[in-house]
Amino acid sequence: MRFLLDAEQRAFADSLDAMLTAADTPKAIREWSRGEHTSGRALWSRLADAGVFALAVPEAYEGLGPRPVELALAFVELGRHAVPGPLVETVTAAALVREPGPAKRLLPALACGESMATVAYEGSYALDGDLADVRLSLAPDGLRLAPGHEATRPSLDPARRLARLRPGGELLAVRPPVREALLWARLATAAQALGVGLALLERTVAYVGQRTQFGAPVGSFQAVKHRLADARIALEFARPLVLGAAVTMTPADVAAAKVSACEAAYATARTALQLHGAIGYTAEYDLSLWLTKARALRTAWGTPDECRADALGA
């Protein structure tokens, strides 16, 4: 047993972090929220070049996968930088399309970043359903290529755009591997949430170190310290669950990772908001980009209750 990242895995995460740090993601996120996708598309294409979307695509279809550990590492970084778009859904689509015909037609474009996919149960909201090039619908009779989408609804996270998929469309598979694809969806969401929580903690630690009240940095007060210590503890114990789930890919481990990373991120968001005070409650301050995402990811691909039930195997 060696439950430790190797040098190559660490270098992969570090290089994504460096690339995204240089990319001014807050600007891209705000544009994406307004429906302007140029900068987001450009970012997407660079992530694809780094191999992110190929990790769930089998080698037979021009991918690098399946590599769930690397995928989890990548999604932690995507969350830390709040990258917008149907990231989880594109990965989930890659795990869902397994019939050789459709796979050969759709997967290479997903792997190389030429196309974005969204996936939803028929009648549910699909993330970026208005924008995705491939819209997959999990219908009662199988996996379908949706013919279009309904009106777009705003999400609590302005960077997430919701639209129901229209019923019908081409039938791609009668028995798609839904359970397996759900594992990828939840793993990626959990990792993304962990990254969101880490970013919220990091930004809040920096803020309370600078902000002074009563003649001292706010971060020197024990009440503030203890809230941040609790956030760190929750995130540090979610991290091995996320990586452990990527190693085992069992439903219980993945569900445990999802609930624990999302709860930790959400609790950290509450702490971050409180410790920033009113400035944290504004849309103009960048913190909001992560605050709202923590809330949205909590129920994406399984509510806390559903994931807890799956973690118990009950």
Add this chain to the structure above:
Amino acid sequence: MDLAVTQAEDAFRAEARAWLAAHVPPEPLPSLETAEGFAAHRAWEAELAADRWSAVNWPTEYGGRDCGLIRWLVFEEEYWAADAPGRVNQNGISLLAPTLLDHGTPEQCARVLPPMAAGETVWAQAWSEPEAGSDLASLRSRAVRAAGGWRLSGQKTWSSRAAFADRAFGLFRTDPDAPKAHQGLSYLMFDLRAPGVTVRPIGRLDGKPAFAELFLDEVFVPDEDLIGEPGAGWRIAMSTAANERGLTLRSPGRFLAAADRLRTLWQERGSPPQTRSRVADAVIGARAYQLFTYAAASRFLAGERLGPESSLNKVFWSELDIALHETALDLLGEEGERADTDWAERYVFSLAGPIYAGTNEIQRDIVAERLLGLPKGRR
């Protein structure tokens, strides 16, 4: 990155499991916080030691199996899954022994460790004092130079297991003129039955004498029972404290087994949906703790030193332990009020978790200042 154990580790697991299946008493032993239970647990330690299962990670020359950290974790998982008795000599095995192996002489190890492994000498911890709890460095008990050794005087309190134990270890002030409080402290072992020692058992919440006050009046300790150099006590004690909060005091095996018992209890009660979240959180928490420990062990084996992250650990397991046992008592309903059950005993023990081994408030300060880099400030 992998979680698979080697074939050798698997064989070790099978060997431990078979031994435990053949030896764990079918009925739980009486509480180790009673005279009768203490004796029964001492006998159990002897039985473990006879087949070298009492301290598997120690060097073989002292009664261990020299089996390494991963196998120790494996053993602990098997031990607690088998519902084997609590370890009466835990203070000795998980706190004093690592200290001796790191800082003691070979003579001290050879003299102290084998009878510890066999349960012949049960050890109590003598750290806290009435005016020195979280602020441990303010302790006042002193050790004064005497011919061939030291004379200890003062008062210790909250000494776990001291009501029935044989010997104790702790810090004493040997240089009252040292410029800082944590300098001038020395680490000494002493006999709880030596002339000048008075032990006053203290009942914990459930009345059982799980700890005691120690009154020391010119108690003689020979030079051979000083660990390390005089004045080096604080540094040595801090390495013990890191052990205590970190890897070895609370193995994941304990919490995995407890969470498993909780899940079974929940199922036996008809899987009530209103408690499902709390049961799931206990199961998830135990798994998180297991994987966190695997990650820490992997880093340790790769040559990294583990530092203030043991403070994360301590807060996490102590709160998990309480939540888990509270959920069990709630599930038990009116039976949960009974004091004479294993669940109740374990619940009462869990309540002390956020207090001992450095309060959780102190641990949160350490996390905030040393891991997050927040400024020191008013408490």
